[in-house]
Amino acid sequence: MFVFGDRMYILIINFLLYFITFIKVYKREGGLTINSGIFLFISFIALCGILVYDTEYYLWGDYSGFGGFTRNEMSFIPLLFLYIAYLIYYGIIKRINSNEVEKIAPLKPWALNTIYYLNILIFIIIILAFRDSASAASLDFGEAYDDRDILASSQLGPLGAYAMTITAGLSTSQVLIPLYLLKEKGFKNYVKSIIFILIFFYASYIRGSLIASRGILFFSLVYMMFAFLFFYKMLDAKIRKIIITILLVILVLFGIVSVAISIGRFGEDFLLLIVGYFGEPFLNFPLIYWNYPKFLGGDYLLSSMGLTTLETSYLEVAVYYFRTLPGTFYLDFGAIGALIFIACYSSFFKRIIGRGSSVMSMDKLLIYFYIVFGFIYGVFGFSAYGWSGYVILILNYYVFKLGTIRTDLEN
Numbered sequence: 532m533f534v535f536g537d538r539m540y541i542l543i544i545n546f547l548l549y550f551i552t553f554i555k556v557y558k559r560e561g562g563l564t565i566n567s568g569i570f571l572f573i574s575f576i577a578l579c580g581i582l583v584y585d586t587e588y589y590l591w592g593d594y595s596g597f598g599g600f601t602r603n604e605m606s607f608i609p610l611l612f613l614y615i616a617y618l619i620y621y622g623i624i625k626r627i628n629s630n631e632v633e634k635i636a637p638l639k640p641w642a643l644n645t646i647y648y649l650n651i652l653i654f655i656i657i658i659l660a661f662r663d664s665a666s667a668a669s670l671d672f673g674e675a676y677d678d679r680d681i682l683a684s685s686q687l688g689p690l691g692a693y694a695m696t697i698t699a700g701l702s703t704s705q706v707l708i709p710l711y712l713l714k715e716k717g718f719k720n721y722v723k724s725i726i727f728i729l730i731f732f733y734a735s736y737i738r739g740s741l742i743a744s745r746g747i748l749f750f751s752l753v754y755m756m757f758a759f760l761f762f763y764k765m766l767d768a769k770i771r772k773i774i775i776t777i778l779l780v781i782l783v784l785f786g787i788v789s790v791a792i793s794i795g796r797f798g799e800d801f802l803l804l805i806v807g808y809f810g811e812p813f814l815n816f817p818l819i820y821w822n823y824p825k826f827l828g829g830d831y832l833l834s835s836m837g838l839t840t841l842e843t844s845y846l847e848v849a850v851y852y853f854r855t856l857p858g859t860f861y862l863d864f865g866a867i868g869a870l871i872f873i874a875c876y877s878s879f880f881k882r883i884i885g886r887g888s889s890v891m892s893m894d895k896l897l898i899y900f901y902i903v904f905g906f907i908y909g910v911f912g913f914s915a916y917g918w919s920g921y922v923i924l925i926l927n928y929y930v931f932k933l934g935t936i937r938t939d940l941e942n
Contacts, residue, residue, distance in 0.1 A: 642934020
């Protein structure tokens with residue numbers, strides 16, 4: 532049962548910060564855009580935090596069956612820190628109004644085909660490498676969650692693991708390529724796009740069912756929906772209806788799989804615990820991570836990228852709960868250090884993306900959506916690739932950059 536705790540007003544103010552920001556961006560940009568959609572999404576997560584605060588459905592709270600893991604009382608300062616950090620991060624994409632982008636500069640065939648067929652190849656490898664393990668996981672999602680390391684073994688040996696690494700680096704282009712093809716029109720492009728979308732979601736299902744994870748399926752769908760929002764005005768009306776139908780069907784299938792996973796893990800209270808799952812980030816950070824006992828000086832970020840090993844046994848607080856994107860940097864650098872780090876990070880990518888324009892190139896669009904997806908996932912944490920995943924992302928960027936027909940950009 533949802534109840535109002537004695538410090539609920541703090542979470543309500545937190546929700547209002549993001550929702551009012553959503554309204555302001557919505558009005559300034561003339562409707563639902565990528566930027567306003569991000570703040571609407573964060574508002575939803577903040578609302579879930581209100582609903583489960585001080586209830587048994589907050590998994591790490593004092594009333595949870597798992598036992599209390601909280602270290603602090605709810606307070607506004609850590610939530611204000613998160614809001615300021617998100618605004619700094621938002622500065623990277625603030626100058627781009629997705630409603631004003633009318634055209635994408637075309638790619639040369641070699642660049643488009645390179646990324647298209649490389650992704651298709653990686654999807655097929657993942658499906659072949661993990662199909663039996665995923666099928667076994669689908670039979671018992673609760674067991675799959677407990678034994679996810681065992682079930683994730685590849686039938687193709689190292690090739691399956693390499694495919695997982697490569698797909699991380701290509702993940703941003705995986706939602707852009709099919710919509711770019713639809714924008715280009717033509718029966719051949721339509722067929723290639725639909726095939727790509729279906730294989731993309733099936734590969735996501737394979738990856739998600741391996742570890743009984745709703746997250747992979749959920750974010751694959753959310754990312755595709757945000758990309759569709761960006762391309763919406765560039766697509767024919769009939770194509771819009773087809774894509775909306777496909778996304779709705781996948782949404783229903785995702786709901787079924789998500790319910791199956793949740794029942795397998797949580798039983799009949801699964802729906803309330805799903806709300807608790809979404810509500811965690813804005814509860815975990817102030818209650819568990821604020822006033823962190825020992826900052827890690829960058830070791831957490833480097834270990835996430837596979838560049839060093841983090842010894843977790845000496846840590847006083849576990850690092851694997853949802854803690855938001857700013858909260859991840861907070862673990863390494865503290866409050867001021869995290870804000871400085873995010874400001875430097877934002878300044879770097881802001882220079883790459885540049886100002887808004889009615890025409891965008893695919894290389895800038897790739898980085899733009901890398902930031903957008905980082906923002907969306909950033910409600911839960913910082914999505915760090917392994918170092919090789921970043922190498923793949925950079926190579927993808929230069930394939931798009933070298934393969935762009937720049938006539939439209941110069942006019």
